[in-house]
Amino acid sequence: MATVVVIEDEEPIAAAVAARLRSEGFDVEVAADGPSGVAVVERTRPDLVVLDLMLPGFDGLEVCRRIQKERPVPVLMLTARDSETDLLVGLAVGADDYLTKPFSPRELVARVHAILRRVDRSAEAKAAADPAVRTLRLGKVALEPATRRATLDGEPVHLTPTEFDILTLLGDKPGVVFTREKMLAEIWGYRDGFGARTVDSHVQALRRKLGAGVIRTVHGVGYAAGDDELSPKANPPGARGVPEKLRGVPGKNSP
Numbered sequence: 001m002a003t004v005v006v007i008e009d010e011e012p013i014a015a016a017v018a019a020r021l022r023s024e025g026f027d028v029e030v031a032a033d034g035p036s037g038v039a040v041v042e043r044t045r046p047d048l049v050v051l052d053l054m055l056p057g058f059d060g061l062e063v064c065r066r067i068q069k070e071r072p073v074p075v076l077m078l079t080a081r082d083s084e085t086d087l088l089v090g091l092a093v094g095a096d097d098y099l100t101k102p103f104s105p106r107e108l109v110a111r112v113h114a115i116l117r118r119v120d121r122s123a124e125a126k127a128a129a130d131p132a133v134r135t136l137r138l139g140k141v142a143l144e145p146a147t148r149r150a151t152l153d154g155e156p157v158h159l160t161p162t163e164f165d166i167l168t169l170l171g172d173k174p175g176v177v178f179t180r181e182k183m184l185a186e187i188w189g190y191r192d193g194f195g196a197r198t199v200d201s202h203v204q205a206l207r208r209k210l211g212a213g214v215i216r217t218v219h220g221v222g223y224a225a226g227d228d229e230l231s232p233k234a235n236p237p238g239a240r241g242v243p244e245k246l247r248g249v250p251g252k253n254s255p
C-alpha cells in the first residue's frame with residue numbers, strides 16, 4: 001500500500017488528515033516541522049507528501065525544494081488562503097496540486113487518489129515506451145517519457161512529475177490546442193473542471209524553467225505546445241481555427 005507523509009504543524013489538521021488516509025488504507029507518517037518533515041521523507045521514501053506551507057523550522061517551499069532534489073515525489077500543498085496559492089503559483093514551486101484550508105478530508109483523499117492514479121499511469125506508459133523511438137521535442141526541449149528525463153539545449157533540466165506530464169501531453173500532439181478542462185481530465189483525472197488555476201500554475205512554472213515559448217496560450221481556448229523558434233505571439237498552424245471537436249466537453253465519452 002502507498003505511503004503518505006503528512007507535514008503539518010497544526011495538530012488537529014494533521015490528526016484528521018492522517019486518520020482519514022489510514023482509513024483509506026494508506027501507511028501514514030506525520031511530521032510537525034520542516035526539518036523533521038524532510039528527514040521523514042528521506043527515511044520512508046513515500047509515494048506522496050501532503051505539505052503545509054507555513055511550518056516551523058523552515059517552510060513548505062524549502063521542504064519542497066529539499067525533497068524534490070533527491071528524487072521527484074508528488075506533493076499536495078496545503079495553504080491557509082487562496083492568496084497564498086496565487087503566490088505559490090507565481091513562484092512556480094513544484095507542487096503537483098494545491099488545497100486551501102479549510103478543506104474536507106474527503107476532498108483531500110480525492111486529490112491524493114487522483115495524483116497517485118496519475119503517477120501509476122505514468123509508470124505504465126514508462127514500461128510500454130521504447131526509449132529508442134520515443135523522444136518528444138518542443139523547440140529546444142527534448143523529453144524522454146521512458147526515463148522521464150528532460151533536456152533544454154542538451155542540458156538536463158529538472159521537472160516535477162506534473163510538469164513532465166503536461167509537456168508530454170502537449171508535445172505528443174503538436175498543433176493541437178488543449179482546454180484546461182481537457183488537461184485536468186487527462187493529467188489529474190479530474191472530471192469536474194475545477195482547478196483551472198492549477199493548470200495555469202504549472203504552465204507558468206514550465207515557462208520559467210524552459211522559456212516563455214515552450215507553451216503557447218491560445219486565448220479563450222487553452223494551451224498548445226509552443227515552438228522556441230517562433231515568438232509566442234506568432235500564429236503557427238493550429239493556433240487559429242480550432243477544430244470544433246476540441247470545444248466539446250472532454251472525457252464524457254471515455255469508458
Ligand code: CA
Pocket residue numbers: 008009010052053054055
Ligand atoms: Ca502551518
